[in-house]
Structure formats: structure tokens, C-alpha cells
Amino acid sequence: MTNKEKYKQAFSAIHASDDFSLEVEKMERTKKQHKFKTMISFVAVCVMIVGSATAAYAADVGGIQRTIQLWIHGDQTEATLQFDGNGNYSMDYTDGEGNVKHQAGGGVAFSPDGTEIPASEEELTEQLTAPDVEYEDDGSVWVYWLDQKVAITDKFDNGVCYVKLESGKETLYMTVKYQNGYSTSPHKYPNPSEFN
């Protein structure tokens, strides 16, 4: 008997338990639920904001107004977001305890000659909708992205965790260093030594 034959004979002993069945109907239902969730994420642009990341800007401005879903400290809530066209946004939302909050922020890019270019609405939205990490008081660690909330508390190995985030049309590879920042890429997991 060759090694391959011996190996196959040995592993022919294992099989799924008698009460295990792959019910195709059940799988189809699960798939539909998954698709439904994905569709929701397209309808409601969900944004996650970390409180500390929002600089105080006097942003009593006009411009384009949007109502969006956002994550704040683990609660998903609805917010009204305004862009002023000069790289700033302001936002009003109701927090988990029912208090109305206001926060604002903005950003600039630099052209090759050093000139400041105000962030566009798309750039700001992209920044706001980027995944983020929150460390809760109970020690749990969460990644928030679009309509997803992913527990990563137990996925750290030597202080580094790799998370693959998937929405209907987008995949993001995220590397998180425990309480020391994170980075994402649509192509591969960023090397932990390449950031922070």
C-alpha cells in the first residue's frame, strides 16, 4: 500500500455526525438574508464616527444636506450631515441616551506645489465611512464599518489582528494593532510595521 492509500484509508473513518444534514432550502434562506442585509447597506449610507476624531470647527454653514446612519460608540443612529463645499462638514445626531449632539470636521489635501485643496464631499464621505476600531470599557474591541459591527476582541495574536471586511461590492483587508492604530487596503493586509 502506498502512503496515499494508507492516508485515504485512515481518513475514511471520519464523517459528519448522523444528525448533520446540509439542507439546501435552509442554505438558500440564509443566503437571501445575507443578500437582504447587503442591500440595506447600500440604501442607508452608514457612517461611523469616533468622537475624539472630530475637530471643533465653527461650521454653521449651508450647502448640501444629507440624512445618514452612523455608528457612535456602539449605537447606530440617524444624523443630518451638511457639507459646505469648502472641505467642511457639520453634523447633528441624537446619541444613545437621547441627547442631541452637534459635531463638525473637515479636511484638506495638498497639491504638488503645496497649495491646500479643500476635501471634496466624496473625500469627506469616504473618510467618514472608513472602518474604525473602538475599545469598550468592558475590554471588548469592535470594528465598525457600514452596517457591520465585528467583535475582534479575541482575534489578536501578539497584539495584531487581521480582519477581512466584506460588503456587497467591496472587500477591505484591515490590520489592527492593539490600541496602536490600524490600516486598511482593498488588496492585502497592510504589514503592521508599515504604520504607526
Add this chain to the structure above:
Amino acid sequence: MKPSVEILVEKYQSNLYAAAFNMCKNAQDAEDVVQDTFIQYLSHKKGFESEQHIRAWLIRVAINKAKNKNNTFFRRNSLPLEDYIETLTFESEESSELFEAVMKLPEKYRIVIHLFYYEDYSVNEIADILRVTPSNVKVRLSRGRMSLRNTLKEVWEDDE
């Protein structure tokens, strides 16, 4: 091509279960992995080039899902591997020894050995499935074989 999941379940359920068990060392986790793999297939929008492409894709997905399972905190460990092995019926004492020896290998050697000896994949095909280099597969295969030879003595032929 995109065959119905019923056909694939019938054809590959045992292979996926064996690969998943090889990774997870736990029957319940392996069953979950098989289920999740077929759900992933149903959600997969693109077609496949060939039957071999589908088989490799299913095995890759099962291995990745098993890895994720192994990384979760709430991993099931209700039945220790030794107790599970006692419930199995092997055709010979040699088969039982071989099974135990394989399951004692580190995961990175175990899965390469499994894909080579159970699934009949070549080094290059294994490299493609695991997304590692062929030379990395060769090293893992060689070390896995050496370990099996040391443990099993004459039961395991020198086939390098």
C-alpha cells in the same frame, strides 16, 4: 459554469468535512465549516472555469473558514480529540496510528499533508489553494513527512 449546490454537496461534502476536521480537530466545528462553505458558494456571483476550479475554490474557502473558526474565542472544545478518535472505526491499527500521528502535526504541516495525500493535489496546486509559494509547500510537506516517518516508522514509506 455554476453547478447546483445539491450536486456539489453530494460530491464534495466528505472532502470538505475531512479538510475542515483536519484543521479544526473538532466534529461540530468541521460541520459548521462545511455548511458555511456551501452558503458562501451560493452567495458567490461569479461562475467557475472548470470542475477543478470549483473543487479548489471550495477547499480554499473551507480551509479559510476553518482558520477563522480556530481563531475565535468561543471555539467548541466539548469533546477532546482523543475521545472523538475512540468513537471512530478504523480499518486497521495502522490506520488509527496514522490518523493520530497526522492530527498531532502542527496545523501548517497537517493541511499540506492532507491536500497532498488525501486530495491528490500537486505542490503547485497546494500553493495556489493556500496562497503560499511552492517552495513553502515543499518545506512543509517535507517536514510533515519527516515527522510522520519518525512517529510511524515502517508504517510510513519514504516517498520523498
